[in-house]
Amino acid sequence: MAGDSSLPPDAGFSTRAIHAGQEPDPGTGAVTVPIYQTSTYVQEALGKNKGYEYARTHNLTRASLERNLAALEGGRFGLCFASGLAATSTLLQCFSAGDHVVAGHNLYGGSYRLMEKVYKRLGLTFTFVPTDDPDVVERAFQPATRMLFVETPTNPMMQLTDIAAVSERAHRRGITVVVDNTFMTPFFQRPLALGADVALHSVTKYLNGHSDMVGGALVTSDDTLAETLRYLQNAAGGVPGPMDCWLALRGTKTLAVRMKRHEENAMVLARFLAGHKRVSGVFYPGLPSHPQHALASRQASGFGGMISFIPGDGSLEAGRCVFDRFRLFARAESLGGVESLVCHPASMTHASVPRDARLAMGFADGLLRLSVGLEDVADLVADLEQALQG
Numbered sequence: 001m002a003g004d005s006s007l008p009p010d011a012g013f014s015t016r017a018i019h020a021g022q023e024p025d026p027g028t029g030a031v032t033v034p035i036y037q038t039s040t041y042v043q044e045a046l047g048k049n050k051g052y053e054y055a056r057t058h059n060l061t062r063a064s065l066e067r068n069l070a071a072l073e074g075g076r077f078g079l080c081f082a083s084g085l086a087a088t089s090t091l092l093q094c095f096s097a098g099d100h101v102v103a104g105h106n107l108y109g110g111s112y113r114l115m116e117k118v119y120k121r122l123g124l125t126f127t128f129v130p131t132d133d134p135d136v137v138e139r140a141f142q143p144a145t146r147m148l149f150v151e152t153p154t155n156p157m158m159q160l161t162d163i164a165a166v167s168e169r170a171h172r173r174g175i176t177v178v179v180d181n182t183f184m185t186p187f188f189q190r191p192l193a194l195g196a197d198v199a200l201h202s203v204t205k206y207l208n209g210h211s212d213m214v215g216g217a218l219v220t221s222d223d224t225l226a227e228t229l230r231y232l233q234n235a236a237g238g239v240p241g242p243m244d245c246w247l248a249l250r251g252t253k254t255l256a257v258r259m260k261r262h263e264e265n266a267m268v269l270a271r272f273l274a275g276h277k278r279v280s281g282v283f284y285p286g287l288p289s290h291p292q293h294a295l296a297s298r299q300a301s302g303f304g305g306m307i308s309f310i311p312g313d314g315s316l317e318a319g320r321c322v323f324d325r326f327r328l329f330a331r332a333e334s335l336g337g338v339e340s341l342v343c344h345p346a347s348m349t350h351a352s353v354p355r356d357a358r359l360a361m362g363f364a365d366g367l368l369r370l371s372v373g374l375e376d377v378a379d380l381v382a383d384l385e386q387a388l389q390g
Contacts, residue, residue: 007020013072014256016072017253017255020071020072021064021067021070021071022064022068033061033064033246034061035061035246036055036059036242040054056239057234059242061242062239064245066078068249069207069219069252072255073191073192073219076221076226078217079217079226079229079230080216080217081216082241083214084108084215085111087201087217087218088200088216089119090232090236090238091147091178092114092115092124094228094232095124095146098123098124098144099125100127100144100145101124101125101127102137102141102148103126103129103149104151105130105357106155106156106363107180108349108350109350110352111149111151125144127140130361131152131154132162147175148166148177149178149180150166152180152181152299153296155369156283157308157362158284158306159292160285160295160296163194163195167197179198179200180202182206184300184302184304185206185259185304187259187301188263197225199220200218201216201217201218203215203216203217205337206258206262207251207336209254210251211336211339213243214244258338258374262374265374266303266305266306266372267286269372269377269381270307276388278311278312278388279311280310280312281367282308284308285303306370307372308367308368308370311388314364314366314367315364316346319346319368322387323344323387326387328383329342329370329383330342334371337371338373340375342368342370342371343368343370344367344369345369346358346367350363
C-alpha cells in the first residue's frame with residue numbers, strides 16, 4: 001500500500017498510522033518521507049514557484065505529519081506547531097480582548113500559566129471549573145464565552161469530561177470546544193467524533209513516543225477555523241522544524257502497538273497500587289473504583305498509560321520518600337515515551353498552580369504521576385514495590 005491515494009476509505013488505524021499523508025518520494029521511490037531541511041525555495045520565474053516559497057509557511061515533511069495526524073483523529077485539517085503550548089497559544093490568538101474562555105480547573109500547569117499569566121494580561125478572561133459535571137460547565141458560560149477548553153483525562157487527577165454532553169451544550173451557544181487529547185491519543189479516544197471542534201496534542205508525548213522531540217498539533221474539520229489557524233500558524237510563526245516532524249512521523253507508525261502495551265502495563269501497576277497498604281489513593285480510569293469508569297469505558301476504547309497515586313498520608317515528605325527511591329522509573333517531567341517516568345507534579349509540571357487550588361481538587365502535596373512505559377511489567381512492579389518500602 002503506497003500512501004493516501006491507495007488507502008481504502010475504511011482503512012484501519014494502524015494502516016492509516018503507517019501510510020496516511022506519506023506517499024513514496026516521487027523522485028526516488030523512498031518509502032520514508034524525506035527531511036526537507038531547507039529554509040527557502042527557488043522560484044522558477046517572477047511569481048512562479050512549485051507551491052513552496054518559505055519554510056515557515058510550507059514544508060513538505062510538516063505537511064506529511066499534518067495529514068497523518070488529521071487522518072488518525074478523523075479530521076479534515078491538521079496543523080503542527082513547535083510545542084503543545086504553541087498550539088494552545090495559537091488557539092487563544094483566535095480571540096480578542098474581552099472574549100471569555102471556560103477551561104478545566106485541573107489543566108496541565110503550562111496551559112494554566114499561559115492563560116492566567118499571558119493571555120489574561122492581554123484582555124482575555126478565563127473561568128476554571130470542574131469539567132466532569134456538564135451542568136457546572138454550562139453554568140460557567142457567559143455571553144462573551146467563545147471557547148471551552150478541556151483535558152480528558154485531566155493531568156494529573158485523571159478526571160474525565162463527557163465530551164458529547166459538554167459539546168452539545170457549548171454548541172447551543174456557538175462556543176468552540178477544544179479537547180486536549182494528549183493522554184489518550186486518537187488510538188483510544190476521538191474527540192471530533194464525539195462532538196468536539198478541535199483535538200489538541202502535545203506531539204512530544206505519545207504521538208512521537210520516543211522522548212526525542214518537542215511539538216504540538218491541532219486537528220479540526222471546521223473550514224473557517226482551519227483557515228484562521230493556518231493564517232496564525234504562518235503569521236505568528238510557532239512552527240516545528242522538519243527534523244522534529246520526521247521524528248514524529250517515525251513515532252506515529254508504531255502508535256497502535258505502543259498504546260496497547262502502555263495500557264497493559266498501566267493496568268497491572270494500577271491494580272498493584274490499589275492494593276498496597278502504603279498507598280492512600282490511586283487515579284486511573286481503568287480501575288472499576290474510578291468514579292467515572294463507566295464514562296471512560298463508553299467514551300474511549302481504552303484507558304491509557306498514565307497513573308497518579310498518593311503515597312502514605314499524601315504529605316510532601318511521603319511523596320519525596322517514594323520519589324527519591326525509584327530506580328527504573330526515571331525522575332523526569334514529560335510523559336508518553338517508551339521509558340517509564342515518575343513526576344512530582346506539585347514541584348514540576350504544576351508548580352505554577354496555586355497550592356490551595358491544587359488541594360481543593362484532592363491534588364495532594366505528595367501526589368506522584370507515573371508515565372508507564374514499555375518495559376517488562378514485572379520489573380516495573382518490582383521498582384514500585386521497593387520504592388514504597390521507604
